Amino acid sequence: MLRSCAARLRTLRVLRRQPGDARLPGSQPGSGKLRSFSFEDVTEKDQALPKPSWSKDLRLLFDKFMKKCEDGSWKRLPSYKTSYTTSTIQDIRAFFSGSIPLKEELMSQARLFTRSFEDGLGFEYVMFYNDDEKRVVCICQGGLYLQGPPGFLHGGALATLIDITLGTNAMVAGGPVMTANLDISFKRPVPLCSVVVINSQLDKVEGRKFFVSCNVRSVDEQTLHTEGTGLFIKLEPGKSLI
Numbered sequence: 001m002l003r004s005c006a007a008r009l010r011t012l013r014v015l016r017r018q019p020g021d022a023r024l025p026g027s028q029p030g031s032g033k034l035r036s037f038s039f040e041d042v043t044e045k046d047q048a049l050p051k052p053s054w055s056k057d058l059r060l061l062f063d064k065f066m067k068k069c070e071d072g073s074w075k076r077l078p079s080y081k082t083s084y085t086t087s088t089i090q091d092i093r094a095f096f097s098g099s100i101p102l103k104e105e106l107m108s109q110a111r112l113f114t115r116s117f118e119d120g121l122g123f124e125y126v127m128f129y130n131d132d133e134k135r136v137v138c139i140c141q142g143g144l145y146l147q148g149p150p151g152f153l154h155g156g157a158l159a160t161l162i163d164i165t166l167g168t169n170a171m172v173a174g175g176p177v178m179t180a181n182l183d184i185s186f187k188r189p190v191p192l193c194s195v196v197v198i199n200s201q202l203d204k205v206e207g208r209k210f211f212v213s214c215n216v217r218s219v220d221e222q223t224l225h226t227e228g229t230g231l232f233i234k235l236e237p238g239k240s241l242i
């Protein structure tokens with residue numbers, strides 16, 4: 001989760017970064033006491049870019065959303081497998097007031113779950129964010145290692161994709177969050193290796209509570225596969241998780 005958390009923060013940093021600004025959102029006034037660290041700390045390859053393992057549908061959708069990015073209304077969110085410098089891990093530990101149970105040497109080996117498969121066999125996805133509309137769209141393709149029912153995507157894999165999409169929506173709006181509740185209605189199974197679109201919307205913010213909903217549709221929009229809602233709680237800097 002922490003890998004996911006910090007990777008999302010890096011995504012946020014890229015999203016909100018102004019020229020000459022190398023501070024984390026978490027280091028902004030009121031959101032924590034993280035020191036700034038440089039953009040150059042991020043040395044990994046951005047995973048949210050076309051790969052040979054992508055299907056034609058995923059490429060076409062990617063191109064369509066990249067066009068929407070041209071006028072600045074939408075932004076592509078970069079995504080990493082994550083590997084952190086020691087100082088970054090220290091910042092994360094400080095944010096959680098030392099409550100991360102994993103030892104230092106294991107922390108540096110941990111990987112973001114959704115980016116841990118070989119190209120094309122697991123989760124292939126890209127998210128796009130529209131600030132005005134408070135929407136995050138995730139275009140995704142679930143590979144052969146994500147099978148549930150024969151020939152179909154595992155429901156837990158789809159729930160994961162929904163979680164990270166809704167979580168990203170809450171996080172770009174409010175900073176570091178954790179999933180408190182997910183409610184998912186599976187309506188039609190998703191064929192393995194097919195491409196679906198997760199369309200999410202920030203519905204309401206009440207204090208630290210971020211309510212987000214989504215639907216999951218086929219590329220041609222004809223099939224409504226799934227609907228989901230989530231509650232995400234903004235984390236308080238310095239508050240222990242355990």
Ligand SMILES: CCCCC/C=C\C/C=C\C/C=C/C/C=C\CCCC(=O)SCCNC(=O)CCNC(=O)[C@H](O)C(C)(C)COP(=O)(O)OP(=O)(O)OC[C@H]1O[C@@H](n2cnc3c(N)ncnc32)[C@H](O)[C@@H]1OP(=O)(O)O
Pocket residue numbers: 001004005006008009024026034088089091092095163164167168171175176177178179180181207208209231233234235236239241
């Ligand atoms: C380089 C430096 C980087 C620094 C990085 C720093 C931080 C990064 C951290 C996070 C970034 C995260 C990004 C990831 C984004 C998405 C998540 C990815 C998916 C996951 O994989 S994530 C793992 C699964 N997730 C859990 O493992 C959560 C277990 N849980 C908890 O850790 C706590 O539960 C927590 C933290 C959620 C809240 O705890 P808390 O102590 O902060 O807040 P509290 O309990 O006071 O609740 C406040 C108000 O929310 C209401 N509320 C709470 N829970 C509710 C529920 N379930 N239903 C309805 N209402 C609920 C209360 O009723 C109250 O409401 P009210 O204020 O009205 O009374």
